[in-house]
Amino acid sequence: MQKTQANILVIDDDRDVLHSAKIVLKPVFSKIITESNPEQLSYLISNNQYDVILLDMNYTAGATSGKEGLFWLKRIIDTIPDQQVVMMTAYGDLKLAVEAMKVGAADFIVKPWENEKFQATILSAFNHSQSKKELSTLKHKQNQMKEMLTQADHDIVGSSVAMKEIFYTIDKVSETDANILILGENGTGKELVAKAIHQRSKRADEVFVKVDLGSISHSLFESELFGHKKGAFTDAKEDRVGRFVMADGGTLFLDEIGNLSLEMQAKLLSAIQSKSITPVGSDKSHKTDCRIIAATNENIHQMIAEKKFREDLLYRINTVEVVVPPLRERLEDISLLANHYLSIFNQKYRKALSINDDAIEFLKQHSWPGNVRELQHAIERAVIMAEDVVLRPTDFLLKPSGIKQKQDTLKLEEIEKETIEEAIKQHQGNMSKAAKALGLGRTTLYRKMEKYGIK
Known part of the structure; x- marks a missing residue:
């Protein structure tokens, strides 16, 4: 019979019991570790992983209450909540078994045991341990899938x-x-x-x-x-x-x-x-x-x-x-991409903006060192900051990149500056009227005045 690849820990103060458990379990499981001192438990579970732990209920001579076993069971479960622990006792006390199960024991066996039943109990606990691990892995996968979908x-x-x-x-x-x-x-x-x-x-x-x-x-x-x-x-x-x-x-x-x-x-x-x-x-x-x-x-x-x-x-x-x-090698996709992201951010920010042809042409003049991601951010920012229902070239604050881009941008900025100065002059410094004439909000007008150094 092929052995099950499992790490089993047996803890009992009776060395004869440890020896017998090892003999019975060795044909079934690949690794059996025995320990007579329960004080070693903290070290063992901190430095190793066990598929199943067999834990005696009593360690003091003459003790029959099972309190010691319950103490160590709680210590294990507090440290490793999903740990499979099978309790062992020479006293078939049903109440004690129920109490151990309430604390977190997977099962309960009475000494002296029947070898086949003993093996079957530990194998069942091992299978349950594997199922929990598979469930944990599945949850990790589901969380990854959820993250991807959201x-x-x-x-x-x-x-x-x-x-x-x-x-x-x-x-x-x-x-x-x-x-x-x-x-x-x-x-x-x-x-x-x-x-x-x-x-x-x-x-x-x-x-x-x-x-x-x-x-x-x-x-x-x-x-x-x-x-x-x-x-x-x-x-x-x-x-x-x-x-x-x-x-x-x-x-x-x-x-x-x-x-x-x-x-x-x-x-x-x-x-x-x-x-x-x-x-x-x-x-x-x-x-x-x-x-x-x-x-x-x-x-x-x-x-x-x-x-x-x-x-x-x-x-x-x-x-x-x-x-x-890169986006600079497929500028013909700018219009499609701009409208695609505009639709997304209109929905996100509950707006109903459109983008005019001049803005599309302006976007095509940019070399887009950040590629599609930069365009996406540019559209999102424009949607957030927009004070009109139509996005225009002036709604996009793009860093110049390349000589042609720099020249074109400087020309646009010069024209925009002169237009703003003329509007302010015509309306004798009345910013509300100047902003309305320019098709801008007052906040946008003040921002552009600061940008161009207009007093």
């Missing part, structure tokens, strides 16, 4: 030739289970592409888990990706499920993979190659089945030439490469 997430928008190529690639690769590498500048929408691939794949009903590798410290890398066992290091107060396990059956999105050190790259490569992970502080590996989609804004091929990125890792993650173009 994010302010939008579809990929674009009708340019460059974006049509992206849509075509997404449709082709989504049908497969190939690992994908998405390249592109910050703010181009790499995560949206990753989610679009996931949502069109056969894993769409499973979880999409994102890991921002650029924000993970070297010391927490393994814990974050592979998980850890309680007590594995100073701050490991409880077991933690890693991102690979969370994404099991679904998609694992490794964002900013170009930020990893060579040492972390080696550990990631090993996990991807073997399709298994070992939590920190554990000697057991776990198989995982998740599709890998990675992304970076770095020039990954240049990094390989400079020995900053492992070539073998690149081969593992880039079965297909998707390059997302």
